Amino acid sequence: MLGKLIKHEFRATRRIMLPLYLILLATAIAANFSTRGLMETSYWMLDVLGGLLIVAFFVAIIGVCVMSFVLMVQRFYKNLLQDEGYVMLTLPVSIHQHIWAKLIVSAVWFVLTLIAVFWAVCIMAFDLHIIGDIFQGFGAMFQELRQLEAKYAFNGAGYLAEMAVLCFVGIVAMCVQFYAALAIGHSAANHKMACSVAAFFGLQFVIQMLSGIGIQVLIHSDWDFFHINVNHFAAIHIGMLIMIAIAAAYGAIFYLITVYFLRRHLNLE
Numbered sequence: 001m002l003g004k005l006i007k008h009e010f011r012a013t014r015r016i017m018l019p020l021y022l023i024l025l026a027t028a029i030a031a032n033f034s035t036r037g038l039m040e041t042s043y044w045m046l047d048v049l050g051g052l053l054i055v056a057f058f059v060a061i062i063g064v065c066v067m068s069f070v071l072m073v074q075r076f077y078k079n080l081l082q083d084e085g086y087v088m089l090t091l092p093v094s095i096h097q098h099i100w101a102k103l104i105v106s107a108v109w110f111v112l113t114l115i116a117v118f119w120a121v122c123i124m125a126f127d128l129h130i131i132g133d134i135f136q137g138f139g140a141m142f143q144e145l146r147q148l149e150a151k152y153a154f155n156g157a158g159y160l161a162e163m164a165v166l167c168f169v170g171i172v173a174m175c176v177q178f179y180a181a182l183a184i185g186h187s188a189a190n191h192k193m194a195c196s197v198a199a200f201f202g203l204q205f206v207i208q209m210l211s212g213i214g215i216q217v218l219i220h221s222d223w224d225f226f227h228i229n230v231n232h233f234a235a236i237h238i239g240m241l242i243m244i245a246i247a248a249a250y251g252a253i254f255y256l257i258t259v260y261f262l263r264r265h266l267n268l269e
Helices: 004-038 042-083 082-090 095-125 130-147 150-185 192-219 232-264
Strands: none
Touching: 004 095, 042 082, 042 095, 082 192, 095 130, 095 150, 095 232, 150 192, 150 232, 192 232
8 A cells, every 4th residue: 555655646746756856957958058158259138148048047956956855845844634534544555555645755855856957956066968977977986986895886886875775764754753743733723834834843852952952962072981893884874874873763762653643643624
């Protein structure tokens, strides 16, 4: 059933995100042409047109990033906390599946947005044939990696995998903190969105306070007792795993809050 929910979420969001990606690509190409030709003429109208195309490109970047964030919040709010919630919450699907469907789809769109912005900037800033040079550069890099010692290649692959996991966990944690605030706010009888905003800042205050206390405890702890001799490869792996664990714990707190309020205190009236 989770797969069906994810498919439904993609169907509902792709009709917005895919056209935005096409607009971003079109403005990137137009901005590239403007920097290569329109803004290097003696005609002021062409200079103005070139400037407007560059402005449109940056507006498109902002629009794609903002919309991916707005969709993340809007789908959860509209689908579970408004009138659609009467239907969605009566389906033979657990609260966990509802939440994870939205988290997974939101994470995918965030990643695709980052990739789209990266390639759009490459197209805008360089000649179009530079994309082929980038792929050739990646190929040369992989050839160099194959010639390295096994320990370097193995650890490098491990770092990339850990970074990918950290990014995914971080994105999920970011999404679920907004879900938690919305779930808390919509347990109120009136002024639900105002309560959601207040809940968001209240949760942030509590988390920041607890984080500050935790940092002070770590600073004043006796680390000699835990002293372990490790090489620099292992130290980086340990650091990455600690960051993943912290992000996961951060997200788990908000996830449990979201599930609790959706199950026990949700007020759809």
